[in-house]
Amino acid sequence: MTKPALPVVSMDAITKTFPGVKALDAVRLDLYPGQVTALVGENGAGKSTTVKILTGIYRPDGGTIRIDGTPVTIDSANAAADAGITAIHQETVLFDELSVAENIFIGHAPRTRTGLIDKTQMHRAAEKLLREIDAPIDPRTRLRDLGIANKHLVAIARALSVDARVVIMDEPTAALSHKEITELYELIETLKSQGKAILFISHKFDEIFRIADRYTVFRDGAFVGEGRIADIDEDALVKMMVGRTVDHIFPDRGSTIAEDVLQVAGYSHPTEFADIGFTLRRGEILGFYGLVGAGRSEFMQALFGITKPSKGVCKISGKIRVIRSPADAVANGIVYVPEDRGRQGAIIGLPIFQNITLPSLGRTSRAGFLRLAEEFALARTYAERLDLRAAALDQDVGNLSGGNQQKIVIAKWLATQPQVIILDEPTKGIDIGSKAAVHAFMAELAEQGLSIIMVSSEIPEVIGMSDRAIIMRDGRIVAELEGDALRPETLVRHAAGITASPQLEEA
Ligand SMILES: Nc1ncnc2c1ncn2[C@@H]1O[C@H](COP(=O)(O)OP(=O)(O)OP(=O)(O)O)[C@@H](O)[C@H]1O
Ligand SMILES: [Mg+2]
Structure with missing residues (x-):
């Protein structure tokens, strides 16, 4: 292996604090051209926060981001696009009421000389992008009429519609089928061969070992280490990430069926x-x-x-x-916890404990009174059992990391004692x-x-x-x-x- 070229993106001593949480504490991250770097860490480790800093959604409190060695300020989505950074987010914001093409080109649609959106041009460009990623979708379709997997493909097409040097994928395969995952791996190979630097976030280790060239590990918002995937094995990577070895032995099922x-x-x-x-x-x-x-x-x-x-x-x-x-x-x-928990799941704007107790109010209220202490106790039990990582139970669920929001949705349905x-x-x-x-x-x-x-x-x-x-x-x-x-x-x-x-x- 030759030594990698200079990094396209180099984040150094990046810090980001939210009320009550130090999401990132002086972390570093380097992304190299033509290489896939896996960012690995537990739920709440700071991965998506890093992505949001690179894409101009959050401003860091401190630290430096360099592009080709030159310090830059990424203070908006446009600044990120100008720097050649694009992302497929864990929860990409797409608009149900707009067409596929409009979703792809929102904010940078091709225009006619008079300044109007050039629909013909836009549809043609969308068609081309969709074809490149093998997505069998008509650009005129309303987004609402697509399934989750196809929506993801639209998000990918949108990410690639800017001329990107750095492509970020935050848990891209979570909602894709087997076939689409294979296609995504092929797409990643194509992007690599074009010399793009790829940041890849996933909880699936087989996937990381299959497609990543490098890894960077964060734990509790801190940088733990980095290196080449070829130089590490799964156990060692898990240990860096969790701080201990994890023997995932499935529980003994003392079946009393x-x-x-x-x-x-x-x-x-x-x-x-x-x-x-x-x-x-x-x-x-x-x-x-x-x-x-x-x-x-x-x-x-x-x-x-x-x-x-x-x-x-x-x-x-x-x-x-x-x-x-x-x-x-x-x-x-009978209760059902769907796969698409983002949509049907946590109620953003409500604190964690109420998200857990809301559907089981019958259990926590007496004679019409809501007993706050009981609600808290109930929520705490479930939060602990599901290994929820949150600063406090009265924190808004919207501020939790993706994985921790999923735990809330499971907790809330379990708490109804179905x-x-x-x-x-x-x-x-x-x-x-x-x-x-x-x-x-x-x-x-x-x-x-x-x-x-x-x-x-x-x-x-x-x-x-x-x-x-x-x-x-x-x-x-x-x-x-x-x-x-x-x-x-x-x-x-x-x-x-x-x-x-x-x-x-x-x-
Ligand atoms: N807007 C916000 N306000 C308050 N806290 C936040 C906000 N965004 C993130 N956090 C907190 O920052 C920490 C890092 O969250 P982040 O989403 O980066 O985790 P993650 O590594 O992506 O986890 P996951 O694997 O679950 O997606 C968490 O403790 C989270 O609750
Ligand atoms: Mg995340």
Whole structure:
């Protein structure tokens, strides 16, 4: 390996304080041309704050940013674009009511000589950008009509619409399907070969080791170290990040699985899924595995009453229940924590503790009075169990890091003490250290009699946590596995629809 060239971007002694939190304490970060640098750290370590400083959303309190060795001030989004820095944010702000092309070119649309937006030109340019990233989207489509994955592609196209030398990706693959992730990796290779410097943030270590050339580690807002990926292994990187070794051993499932709680039969939908049937027992964790697009989330939304199945029967504790709305589901003891927690999740503007206790007010109020102390106690229990990193429980959730907001959403639904909880990708966006805490808490709640449906695309999580797992492909259940049959190759084979070779199919 040759020594890398001089950094395009060099951040030095950057500090950023929010009321009560030192988000960044004299950190450094160098980004090199044609190289992918992974910024690694726990939830709340300061990664997104760094991104926001580089993109002109926040001003640092101190420190220097140099571009090609020259100190610069990045005090606005335009200044960042002028410096050749562009970002795909964890929560990119896109506008539902605008078209795809308008979203891509907002703020820098091509104009006609008279100063009006040149729509023809804009659509053509958008089409070209979308084609370059292999996104099969019509630039005239209203953003609202796209799914999450396609919205991400629009965000990527928008980021690349400025002439960038530095591309920042903050957890870009969190909402993408397997195929789109592969395409994103290809896109990153293309950007590298064009000499762009890439800053890549992810909680997925396999991904970091696959695509990054360099790493920088932050812990609690401080710089811990940097180096070449080729010179470090996963254990060492995790240790730098968490400050201790993490043996993620899945909790022992002392299964006290009891009577049937939920029985589903023949659930079908005109386009998304067909003939879904299974039984969930008290105290059980039932995994749902499948490739993205297998129809798992769509089925869960129907079960929770967000969408309507065309047919199917749902029995709760032996009695047929018709669930027409989420309110019906909640009244019947079923709650759903969606994958897209950003949208449907935390209530920004309310403090953490109220976000947790709001849906369970029945539990914390007596005779119409809201007992603040009880609310706090309830919130504290859940916050601790899910390893929430926050300065104080009366802090606005909006100020929490992405991963910590996700923990709040899970906490708030768990606090309602449902009979059945559906967790869609429960540890997505949650760092490797906190994952173990979330898993341990799930196991403990199951032990206490909660029935959990866990939709997960992470094979170790499915195998490590599930008492039984259902595998879906193309909207149908293709297998139900438990015990020794729960093996990675079996899951993959069923999910992908690969017919078994004779050697694989043993007793
Ligand atoms: N606007 C804000 N006001 C107050 N505190 C903030 C604000 N933005 C971030 N913080 C705090 O700064 C710290 C760093 O947050 P940041 O979002 O950078 O974390 P992160 O490393 O991106 O974490 P995650 O992996 O969860 O996305 C956290 O303690 C967070 O609560
Ligand atoms: Mg973040």
